[in-house]
Amino acid sequence: xxxxxxxxxxxxxxxxxxxxxxxxxxxxxxxxxxxxxxxxxxxxxxxxxxxxxxxxxxxxxxxxxxxxxxxxxxxxxxxxxxxxxxxx
Numbered sequence: 001x002x003x004x005x006x007x008x009x010x011x012x013x014x015x016x017x018x019x020x021x022x023x024x025x026x027x028x029x030x031x032x033x034x035x036x037x038x039x040x041x042x043x044x045x046x047x048x049x050x051x052x053x054x055x056x057x058x059x060x061x062x063x064x065x066x067x068x069x070x071x072x073x074x075x076x077x078x079x080x081x082x083x084x085x086x087x088x
Contacts, residue, residue, distance in 0.1 A: 016046055 023042030028035060036044075 020046055 020040065020042035023040070023045065025041050026038045027041045027044060028037050029039055029044060
């Protein structure tokens, strides 16, 4: 399973590098309070996707994971693992 995950990760890295290499035209990014001059289009798009994924993960963690962990900690009966049943 680790090998499959490593291959998929390398595939995504290769696609990202290829995407960045094929989109090398310079762009100007205006963020309102400052402007980034002469940024590469591919690098800018990859950075936007990566920052969006990181922000989405943080929002998901804050909105779903932390409340569920708090609820599990406060539950009166902790979930105990059941022993496996022998097959007959």
